[in-house]
Amino acid sequence: MNGSRKIKASNKLSIRGKHRSTKMRRMIPWESTLERDFIKLLDFDPTVIYFEFQPVRIDFAYKGKKRKYYPDFLVRKNDYKDYIFEVKAFEKSKNEQNVLKFQVGQKYCSENNMKYVVVTEEDIRQGYLIENLDILSEVREDSIRKRVMYEIRRKLIELGEKASIHQLKLACNDIDEAVFECNLYYLIYTKEIYTDLVNNEINENIIVERMQG
Known part of the structure; x- marks a missing residue:
């Protein structure tokens, strides 16, 4: 049964909030910091074209009582298939009632x-990924030129399509440093330039590469 859930106000025993989605261009509610971080992954994932928080209600029975289950996210990908994602801390994923919800x-x-x-957090909080996405997603679109x-991509090709951020910055010495950083970060966030965001913190020593294709 469908029906979006009304999100209750936060209280001292719970953590709730809203995150500005770069993809959906609106605030998306979350009810745990793990859900908040998952939203960041959905924003960054190029295969995701649409997502929504708790738009589906599933009715089921548990121990003789009627229950309502609101899965965390409805996601549509570029294969035009719909996915339901349940975000759950690993330590709670074996809980009897949660296992029943998964089956439902x-x-x-x-x-x-x-x-x-x-x-779980093992899927979402991999290495430095979330921290790096926090940095990359802060770039304002009105800073993009x-x-x-074009000049950053051209210089990267001249450097053999692979270089450290420091080397690339030196090659682009006619570009203001702050402007260079904003535009490079935007290129990384939009996957036009690749760097390993899981195993490395963003700094001048990390290697960036021109994306092929």
């Missing part, structure tokens, strides 16, 4: 030509 979610998705996926991005 699987059944609902099977009946509605959707895919059900449970993700096509001419500057």
Whole structure:
């Protein structure tokens, strides 16, 4: 059964908030910091074209009582398939009631030509990824210049399509340092330039590469 859930106000025993989605261009609610970080991954994932927080209600019975289950995220990908993602701390993923919810979610998705996926902090908080995305996503769109991005890409090709940020910055010495940084970060965030965001913190020593294709 469908029906979005009304998000209750936060209290001292819970953590709730809203995160500005770069993809959806609006505030998306979250009810745990793990859900907040998952939103950052959805924003960064180029295969995700749309997502929504708790838009689906699934009714089920548990220990003789009627229950309502609101899975965390409905996600549509560029294969035009819909996915339901449940975000759960690993230590809670084996809880009896949560396991039942997972089974209910699987059944609902099977009946509605959707895919059900449970993700934990092991899937979401990999290495330095979330911290790096926090830095990259801070770039304001009004700071982006096509001419500057073109020059950064051109210089990277001249450097053999791979260089440290420091080497690339030196090659782009006619570009203001702050402008260079904003535009390079935007190119990384939009996956036009690649760097390993999981295993390395963003700094001048990390290697960036021109994306092929």
